[in-house]
Amino acid sequence: MxxxxxxxxxxxxxxxxxxxxxxxxxxxxxxxxxxxxxxxxxxxxxxxxxxxxxxxxxxxxxxxxxxxxxxxxxxxxxxxxxxxxxxxxxxxxxxxxxxxxxxxxxxxxxLRIQELQAMKQRDEDLAREIEHLKQKIEDVEHLAKGRGLSGLLHFRNAHTTEDGKEKHS
Known part of the structure; x- marks a missing residue:
């Protein structure tokens, strides 16, 4: 205009x-x-x-x-x-x-530079999140190897109490 x-x-x-x-x-x-x-x-x-x-x-x-x-x-x-x-x-x-x-x-x-910086920041945030998730997976695998198959099942059920009700943390 x-x-x-x-x-x-x-x-x-x-x-x-x-x-x-x-x-x-x-x-x-x-x-x-x-x-x-x-x-x-x-x-x-x-x-x-x-x-x-x-x-x-x-x-x-x-x-x-x-x-x-x-x-x-x-x-x-x-x-x-x-x-x-x-x-x-x-x-x-x-x-x-x-x-x-x-x-x-x-x-x-x-504006293009700002958009590019925002995309780079999102990429960095996603990369950190991926690393964090990889670390969690490694921890779970380590626990599973340490306890065997029953340890993995026990880990999954660790959030329930002995009477079968769920624990709310």
């Missing part, structure tokens, strides 16, 4: 985070200090991507890369920020699910 609820909650969280990411994108361009920060991040990201593309395609990497204009940089950084937010939420949901599953498996394993 809990698993479908958790999965549904995760899906709802992912769905809710997209409008939040869009709101973050919109707000990112409005605050001056934050705008400068994301513009510098976007420019660094642009430089890195361009150099990687040049290396992949075998072009010269020592060429000066023109920076993005400010509006494109803000838009690129806002998109990056939105995607990073969605990725973070999705990653957190996956981590939560893995931890929940791990805890569930640990509980199951603990």
């Amino acid at each position: 809990i698993l479908p609820v958790v999965k549904l909650g995760t899906l709802a969280l992912k769905t809710i985070c997209k409008p939040i990411a869009n709101r973050l994108k919109k707000e990112a361009g409005l605050h001056p200090k934050f705008r400068q920060l994301i513009v510098s991040i976007a420019q660094a990201n642009h430089q890195f991507q361009t150099q990687m593309q040049r290396r992949i395609y075998g072009h010269a990497t020592n060429v000066k890369i023109r920076p993005l204009n400010e509006e494109k940089a803000v838009q690129a950084a806002a998109d990056l920020l939105g995607e990073l937010f969605v990725f973070t939420v999705a990653g957190a949901a996956v981590i939560f699910e893995v931890q929940r599953s791990s805890r569930s498996e640990a509980r199951k394993e603990e």
Whole structure:
């Protein structure tokens, strides 16, 4: 019952985070200090991507890369920020699910260990009982050998009195 609820909650969280990411994108361009920060991040990201593309395609990497204009940089950084937010939420949901599953498996394993210990304890108790019964059988056989056949019969009737009535101990 809990698993479908958790999965549904995760899906709802992912769905809710997209409008939040869009709101973050919109707000990112409005605050001056934050705008400068994301513009510098976007420019660094642009430089890195361009150099990687040049290396992949075998072009010269020592060429000066023109920076993005400010509006494109803000838009690129806002998109990056939105995607990073969605990725973070999705990653957190996956981590939560893995931890929940791990805890569930640990509980199951603990129950298996307890059941195994209980079975081992029962086996040990039965083994002790068997040894105790073997000892009693050996004692009876020893008495029977010592007294002969009449000793065995006398042993069986040892619980009755001489007048034939049973003794209650």
